[in-house]
Amino acid sequence: MNTMPVNSTLGNSSLEKLLRNELREAYWSERHFAKLLLKIRKAANSIDIRASLDQQHARIEDQVLKLEEIFLVLGKKIKVKKSESAKAIAKSIETLIDDTNENSVTRDVAIIISARKINHYCAGTFGGLLQIANMLGLSTIADSFTGIMLEKKHADELLAHIPVSGIYLGRADSGHDDEEEDDDEPIVYNEEIEVISEELNNNYEKDLNFEDRTGK
Template sequence: MATKTSDTKDNNTTSSTTTSTGAAIGTATSTSAKKTTAVDNATVKESDMKSSPLHKFFVSSLKDIYYAENAIIDALEKMQDAATTEELKEAFEDHQLQTKKHISRLEKVFKLIDETPEKKECEAIKGIIKEGEEVIKSTEEGSMTRDAALIIAAQKVEHYEIASYGGLAQLAITMGHDKAADLLERTLQEEEDTDYELTEIAETYINFDAEQED
């Protein structure tokens, strides 16, 4: 009788172990399935986001400002050569260096949203740059009037960039691209600082000296 009792206990233990193991396997399988589903859902969500009109507009606008920043580097070099005062020449040189950083930052933004950096021809910046070239042609070399006019031309560039980066940063936040938004907001702040510095240069003495010219 003792032997039969022992066998019964062993059978119960085996059955319990088998049930427990089966439950564990079932739980692991269920967890794995949930993880796979979550990954699949995330992939589908990312795919849907990339095909959304807002994402396409966001990428198109990035390409627009990417073109603009590259064009601005060349324009600033011409403005630097045309400027009269050393202070304004240095300001344009500093802005060139800053613009190169902005281009590098934009390339990081493209990478963060899994897109390839590309330029899209920007008619707006082409027009603003052309206007700046006309300023150089229509003002006297070595005059303070030219510097005053160049500052206004440069600020038109800044205001275009401020509007572009401000809008792009907000779109990035809306779509959940937080790291991209941080980069865009950093550039936005630097553009605003440059605009303020140009105003300071103009109001300190250039505008007043230009007013005295015949």
């Protein structure tokens, strides 16, 4: 994407404010869900599911970079805004998986459902951002939102076709060394982006206490 700032047409209208606020929340949500995917991956038994979550996590990391480019294109120092709706979805996912037995097909199905919930939420978010960008005539940014939205839908389709009946219940290594993962590293935001509150970043693990709940 060309990161040269757009002409300063992005002012203070209600629609433009909505775009900024939704973009702030979308960025926070993507980072939040990326962290969550690493945690629920540990709870999965199926090699196929673990591989799918790895792919989904990699896509989110790439999408985060695209959002950072959008911030630069807008030419404004956009602050990250905590998304209460994304946080609520994460909490519901924790509960859904926590209510299943370890090493069970039911837990793996719950994990698939959880990952699909994330994709559905994010696809809707970027669909909304796309609509706003089109209304404001921000074609380059709209193209980026379109790409991310389609990636979310594609990820959901892949999850929908994982052969649940053939789930492998072992804990075989899928080439991802859990012991060497540094899941507790705090979020590091792009230097061009200001976090609304340092408390948001410092309390990140408190918001995502999934690992403690599952004992993984």
